[in-house]
Amino acid sequence: DAKTTQPPSMDCAEGRAANLPCNHSTISGNEYVYWYRQIHSQGPQYIIHGLKNNETNEMASLIITEDRKSSTLILPHATLRDTAVYYCIVRFTGTASKLTFGTGTRLQVTL
Amino acid sequence: KAGVTQTPRYLIKTRGQQVTLSCSPISGHRSVSWYQQTPGQGLQFLFEYFSETQRNKGNFPGRFSGRQFSNSRSEMNVSTLELGDSALYLCASSSRDYKSVQYFGPGTRLLVL
Numbered sequence: 001d002a003k004t005t006q007p008p009s010m011d012c013a014e015g016r017a018a019n020l021p022c023n024h025s026t027i028s029g030n031e032y033v034y035w036y037r038q039i040h041s042q043g044p045q046y047i048i049h050g051l052k053n054n055e056t057n058e059m060a061s062l063i064i065t066e067d068r069k070s071s072t073l074i075l076p077h078a079t080l081r082d083t084a085v086y087y088c089i090v091r092f093t094g095t096a097s098k099l100t101f102g103t104g105t106r107l108q109v110t111l
Numbered sequence: 112k113a114g115v116t117q118t119p120r121y122l123i124k125t126r127g128q129q130v131t132l133s134c135s136p137i138s139g140h141r142s143v144s145w146y147q148q149t150p151g152q153g154l155q156f157l158f159e160y161f162s163e164t165q166r167n168k169g170n171f172p173g174r175f176s177g178r179q180f181s182n183s184r185s186e187m188n189v190s191t192l193e194l195g196d197s198a199l200y201l202c203a204s205s206s207r208d209y210k211s212v213q214y215f216g217p218g219t220r221l222l223v224l
Binding site: 044103 | 115154167169218
């Protein structure tokens with residue numbers, strides 16, 4: 001699975017959009033980009049995933065660059081409850097279900 | 112649908128003992144994966160079971176084992192506990208294929224004294 005690079009921490013004001021970047025320059029053509037978040041000591045929560053097209057669901061939007069070497073998770077209106085560690089993961093679709101977690105980005109949403 | 116459930120939620124053991132943790136996947140999910148989370152090593156993959164067969168295994172010693180039952184419920188066992196086994200143990204379930212999303216349970220926090 002390709003390695004990902006994320007900033008260790010970010011701050012965001014409540015109500016503003018939170019844009020979390022992820023670099024995955026060695027991603028291969030059949031690897032998906034997944035985003036999870038983990039609120040303190042809870043199990044990781046699935047947010048969104050995509051292959052090459054931009055994706056949107058009720059939680060967030062995922063923007064993947066055309067060369068697929070980086071992506072951005074967008075939380076359109078961050079709230080205090082969005083404070084968490086966000087993990088960007090790339091996963092080869094041909095293997096079993098292993099997810100390789102990095103160190104993630106700690107997002108702090110403030111008033 | 113009910114989410115992934117794990118029991119017990121908290122556990123205290125002493126060195127040398129063994130422990131069994133249980134995971135009930137989301138109804139209809141046949142794949143169950145286990146992960147260990149520690150402050151030093153982060154989230155690490157332990158193993159994955161699909162239709163009662165271990166399909167993938169992480170880099171952990173043989174003291175860590177698991178199994179899956181015909182109803183897809185899974186258990187993991189750690190024998191001869193060490194202090195370093197203190198961690199949050201997470202279970203995740205997914206449906207049939209490799210691309211399916213994994214949904215995590217709340218975890219079992221194990222403390223080894």
